[in-house]
Amino acid sequence: MEMLKKFSGSSLFLPVVALTVLLIFNTLFVDGFLTIQMTEDGHLYGRLVDILNRSCSLIILALGMTFVIATSGIDISVGAVVAISAAVVCTLIGGRGDGVAEMPMTVAMLAAVGVGVLCGMWNGLLVAKFKIQAVVATLILMTAGRGVAQLMTEGQIITVYYKPFEYIAGFLPNMPLPTNIFIALAMVLLVAVLMKKTSIGLFVQSVGINPTAARYAGINVTMVIFLVYAFSGLCAGVSGLIESSLIRAADANNAGLNMEMDAILAVALGGTLLSGGKFYVGGSVIGAITIQTLTTTMYALGVSADQLPVVKAAAVIIICLIQSKKAQEMFDKWKASRHSQQKNDNKAVFGKAVKQL
Amino acid sequence: MAQALLEMRHITKEFPGVRALSNVDFTLHAGEIHSLMGENGAGKSTLVKVLTGVYPRDGGTVFLNGKAINPKTPKDAQDCGISTVYQEVNLCSNLTVAENIFIGREPRKFGMIDWKTINQRAAELLAKLDVHIDVTKTLDNYSVALQQMIAIARAVDVDAKILILDEPTSSLNEEETAHLFKIMRQLQKQGLGIIFISHFLDQIYEICDHITVLRNGELVGAYETAKLPRLELIAKMVGKDLNEVKDMDNFAEKSVPSDEVFLEAKGIGAVGKLNEVDVQIHKGEVIGFAGLLGSGRTETAELLFGINEINKGSLSINGKKLHLKNPMNAMEQKIGFCPEDRKLSGIIGDLSVRENIILAMQAKDGILRHIPYEEQVKIADDCIKLLRIKVSSREQLVKNLSGGNQQKVIIARWLATQPDLLILDEPTRGIDVGTKTEIQKMAISLAKKKGMAVVFISSEMDEMVRTCTKLVVMRDRRKVAELTGSDISSDGVMKAIAGGAA
Numbered sequence: 001m002e003m004l005k006k007f008s009g010s011s012l013f014l015p016v017v018a019l020t021v022l023l024i025f026n027t028l029f030v031d032g033f034l035t036i037q038m039t040e041d042g043h044l045y046g047r048l049v050d051i052l053n054r055s056c057s058l059i060i061l062a063l064g065m066t067f068v069i070a071t072s073g074i075d076i077s078v079g080a081v082v083a084i085s086a087a088v089v090c091t092l093i094g095g096r097g098d099g100v101a102e103m104p105m106t107v108a109m110l111a112a113v114g115v116g117v118l119c120g121m122w123n124g125l126l127v128a129k130f131k132i133q134a135v136v137a138t139l140i141l142m143t144a145g146r147g148v149a150q151l152m153t154e155g156q157i158i159t160v161y162y163k164p165f166e167y168i169a170g171f172l173p174n175m176p177l178p179t180n181i182f183i184a185l186a187m188v189l190l191v192a193v194l195m196k197k198t199s200i201g202l203f204v205q206s207v208g209i210n211p212t213a214a215r216y217a218g219i220n221v222t223m224v225i226f227l228v229y230a231f232s233g234l235c236a237g238v239s240g241l242i243e244s245s246l247i248r249a250a251d252a253n254n255a256g257l258n259m260e261m262d263a264i265l266a267v268a269l270g271g272t273l274l275s276g277g278k279f280y281v282g283g284s285v286i287g288a289i290t291i292q293t294l295t296t297t298m299y300a301l302g303v304s305a306d307q308l309p310v311v312k313a314a315a316v317i318i319i320c321l322i323q324s325k326k327a328q329e330m331f332d333k334w335k336a337s338r339h340s341q342q343k344n345d346n347k348a349v350f351g352k353a354v355k356q357l
Numbered sequence: 358m359a360q361a362l363l364e365m366r367h368i369t370k371e372f373p374g375v376r377a378l379s380n381v382d383f384t385l386h387a388g389e390i391h392s393l394m395g396e397n398g399a400g401k402s403t404l405v406k407v408l409t410g411v412y413p414r415d416g417g418t419v420f421l422n423g424k425a426i427n428p429k430t431p432k433d434a435q436d437c438g439i440s441t442v443y444q445e446v447n448l449c450s451n452l453t454v455a456e457n458i459f460i461g462r463e464p465r466k467f468g469m470i471d472w473k474t475i476n477q478r479a480a481e482l483l484a485k486l487d488v489h490i491d492v493t494k495t496l497d498n499y500s501v502a503l504q505q506m507i508a509i510a511r512a513v514d515v516d517a518k519i520l521i522l523d524e525p526t527s528s529l530n531e532e533e534t535a536h537l538f539k540i541m542r543q544l545q546k547q548g549l550g551i552i553f554i555s556h557f558l559d560q561i562y563e564i565c566d567h568i569t570v571l572r573n574g575e576l577v578g579a580y581e582t583a584k585l586p587r588l589e590l591i592a593k594m595v596g597k598d599l600n601e602v603k604d605m606d607n608f609a610e611k612s613v614p615s616d617e618v619f620l621e622a623k624g625i626g627a628v629g630k631l632n633e634v635d636v637q638i639h640k641g642e643v644i645g646f647a648g649l650l651g652s653g654r655t656e657t658a659e660l661l662f663g664i665n666e667i668n669k670g671s672l673s674i675n676g677k678k679l680h681l682k683n684p685m686n687a688m689e690q691k692i693g694f695c696p697e698d699r700k701l702s703g704i705i706g707d708l709s710v711r712e713n714i715i716l717a718m719q720a721k722d723g724i725l726r727h728i729p730y731e732e733q734v735k736i737a738d739d740c741i742k743l744l745r746i747k748v749s750s751r752e753q754l755v756k757n758l759s760g761g762n763q764q765k766v767i768i769a770r771w772l773a774t775q776p777d778l779l780i781l782d783e784p785t786r787g788i789d790v791g792t793k794t795e796i797q798k799m800a801i802s803l804a805k806k807k808g809m810a811v812v813f814i815s816s817e818m819d820e821m822v823r824t825c826t827k828l829v830v831m832r833d834r835r836k837v838a839e840l841t842g843s844d845i846s847s848d849g850v851m852k853a854i855a856g857g858a859a
Binding site for chain 2: 197198199200202203205206209210212213214215216217218219220277278
C-alpha cells in the first residue's frame with residue numbers, strides 16, 4: 001500500500017497507467033495479443049515485439065526532444081533530419097543491384113549520424129546564439145531539410161540491396177530481438193548515465209525554469225541550449241538509420257514524416273511540460289511506446305491508415321485531459337459539489353423523518 | 358489663488374495584492390512646472406497612468422478647470438487636453454516628421470490630404486519650439502532628442518492644457534536638456550501646466566516650481582521647490598525624519614578591513630549603464646554602495662560580476678588586470694553575487710533548496726564533474742543549519758519558501774563556492790525585520806571571521822550605516838563621494854546624495 005501511494009505520486013504514474021490501460025484493452029479485444037513465438041532461426045515475433053520494434057525510432061527522437069523541451073524550446077525539424085540521415089546512409093552505401101556496398105557501412109552510418117549532429121548544431125546556433133524563437137529556427141530545417149535530402153538522392157528513392165543494411169532494423173543472425181531495440185536501449189542507457197554522472201539534468205532544468213537566474217549562477221546558458229539541439233540532431237540521425245533500414249531505402253518525401261509531432265506528443269504524454277523546466281526521460285520513453293501501441297492497436301482492429309489520426313487525436317485528448325491540472329481541479333470541484341449535494345439531500349430526508357416522528 | 362488647472366482628489370488605485378495609490382491628492386496650476394518625486398514603486402507612474410486613462414482609478418475624483426472628468430483611454434485624456442510624452446518616444450520612425458505630427462488628424466482639401474499645409478504647419482510648429490529641420494524627411498534621420506521635441510510639438514498642438522513629461526531627459530545630453538528646458542519655459546509662459554518626472558535632482562531644482570512627493574503609494578506632501586532643501590526632499594522620499602536620520606547610527610562592532618586590496622576599479626563604466634566609478638575593495642571589508650534607485654549602484658555591481666562588460670576604465674583583482682566577459686569569469690576570481698531581483702535573477706523556483714544551493718558550485722566545477730548526491734546533501738544541510746533557513750526539508754521547492762528564506766538560499770549558494778568577495782544587492786528588501794538584522798550581522802561576521810570582502814547595497818540608509826566600514830555614494834550613474842569612519846552617517850549620506858547644494 002505504502003509503495004502504491006508513493007508510485008501514484010510519482011511523475012511516471014499517469015504515463016504508465018495510460019499504457020497499461022491500452023495493453024489491457026488489447027489483451028481483451030485483440031486475439032493473440034500477448035502471444036510471443038519463436039521462429040525456426042531463433043527470432044521472437046508477436047505483437048508485443050512488433051510494438052517495441054516499431055517504437056524504437058520514436059523513443060530515440062523523444063529522448064532528444066525531452067531535453068530540448070526542458071529548456072523551453074522545441075525542435076520541429078527532427079522528421080526532416082531523419083530524412084536527411086536516411087538519404088546520407090543510403091547514398092553512401094549505394095543502390096547497386098549486385099548488393100555490394102560502395103562504402104563501408106560503418107562509415108556510412110557514422111556519416112549519417114554526423115550529418116544529423118550538424119543539423120542539430122545548426123538549430124542550436126540559431127536558437128542559442130542568435131536567439132531566434134525555437135519554432136521559427138527549426139521550421140527552417142523542417143521545410144528545407146526534405147529538399148536537402150532530395151538533392152542528395154537526386155530525387156530518386158534509393159533502394160539498398162546490400163544485405164547487412166537490413167540488420168539495423170531487423171534481426172542479426174541468431175539474435176532473438178531486432179537490433180534497433182538494442183540501439184534504442186543503448187541510447188536510453190546513454191542518457192541515463194549522462195543524467196546520473198553529469199550535471200546536465202540540473203543545468204537543463206535551471207535554464208528551462210529561469211534562464212536569467214541560471215546565467216547569474218554562472219551557467220553558460222548559450223552552451224547548454226546549443227548542446228541540447230545538437231543532441232536532438234544526433235537522435236534524429238540515429239533514427240534515420242533505423243527508418244531507412246526498415247524499408248531498405250531512402251525516401252526523402254516520406255522518411256520520418258510527421259515524426260516530430262509524435263516525438264513532441266511522446267514528451268508531453270511523459271509528463272514534461274512544454275513550457276520547460278522539470279523533465280522526465282522515463283516518461284518520454286513510455287509516452288513513445290504508448291503512441292506506437294495505440295497505432296498498432298488501431299491497425300489490429302482494422303482501422304485504416306487514413307482514419308488513424310482521428311482515433312489517435314481522440315486518445316490524445318483523453319490522455320492530456322487526465323494530465324491537465326485544470327481539468328483535475330474541475331473534476332474535484334464537481335465531485336465535491338455532488339458530495340455536498342448528496343449530504344444536503346440526506347439531511348433533508350433525515351429532517352423529514354424527524355418531523356414525521 | 359486662481360482656480361487650479363488640475364485637481365486630483367483622494368485618488369486610489371489597487372492592483373491584485375497591492376495598493377499602488379491610496380488617497381493621493383495632486384494639484385497643478387496653469388503656467389506651473391510641477392515635479393512628481395519618489396523612489397521607484399512610490400506610485401509616480403501609476404498616478405500619471407490614472408490621469409491619462411491608461412488605468413481606471415478605483416476611487417477619487419479628477420477636476421480639470423473645475424469640471425469633473427473621467428478619461429477612460431489615453432485618447433479620452435488627450436481630448437480633454439492632457440498630453441503625454443513618454444520616456445521612449447512613441448512615434449513612427451518610418452514616417453516623415455510632418456506625418457508624425459499630424460497623423461490621425463490630417464488637414465484635408467477636397468477630401469484629399471493636404472500635404473502642402475501639413476508640411477508648412479509642421480515646420481511652423483517646430484520653429485516655435487526653435488527647432489529648424491526638414492519636416493519631409495523620415496523621423497529616423499533625427500536624434501532621440503529631436504524626436505522628443507517633435508513628440509512635444511505634436512502633444513502641444515492638440516490643444517493641450519496639461520503636458521506630462523515622463524523621464525524625458527534620461528537619454529539626452531546636457532545641451533539637449535538645456536534646449537528642452539528652454540522649450541518647457543516657453544510653454545509655461547503660454548499657460549500650460551507641465552508635470553515633469555525625472556530622477557535627476559539637479560534638473561528638478563533647475564526647472565520645477567513645485568514638488569509633490571509620494572512614498573509607497575501615499576502622498577507625503579506638496580512643496581514649493583524654493584522652500585524645500587534637497588536634504589529634506591530626500592529624507593521625505595526615503596521616509597525618515599531628519600532628526601531621526603541623524604541619530605540611529607552605530608550598531609555592533611564593525612569589521613576591520615585589512616590593508617590587502619582585493620579588487621581595484623579605476624574609472625569603470627559601460628555605455629548607457631554607468632558613467633564612471635572608482636572603487637577599491639579591501640579584504641575583510643564591508644563596503645556599501647549608497648544612492649537612490651537608478652543611481653548606478655546595481656550597475657556597478659553587475660560590472661564587477663561580469664554580467665555586463667566593462668567598456669571603459671580598468672579592473673584589477675588581486676593586482677592582476679582582468680576583463681570579465683561573463684559571470685563565470687568573475688566566479689573564477691572567487692566573486693559571488695546575490696542579485697537585486699530575487700525572483701527574476703536569483704532563485705530557480707521549481708528546483709529544490711538543495712539544487713539551488715549547489716547550483717553555483719556545480720556551475721563552477723563544470724557539467725562533467727558532478728557533485729555526488731551525498732555531498733550535495735551535506736553541503737545543503739550545512740548551509741541550512743548555518744544560515745538557519747526555515748525549510749520543511751532540503752527537497753522543498755524554493756518557490757514555496759518565504760522571501761527571507763529564499764534570500765538565504767541564494768546567499769548559501771554563494772557561500773558554498775567560498776568566495777573572497779560577496780556582493781549583496783538589496784539582500785534585505787521585502788524581508789521581515791528579524792531576518793534583516795540576521796543578514797546584516799552575517800555580512801559583518803563574514804568579513805570579520807573569514808576575511809571576506811562584502812559589498813552591501815541597500816536603499817535603507819540606517820542599514821548601510823550600521824554594517825559598512827566604507828560607503829561609496831552614487832548619483833546619476835557616477836560616484837559622488839566616498840565616506841569612511843565617522844563620516845558614515847545617514848546625514849552624511851543624504852548630504853552626499855543631494856550634492857553640493859545641500
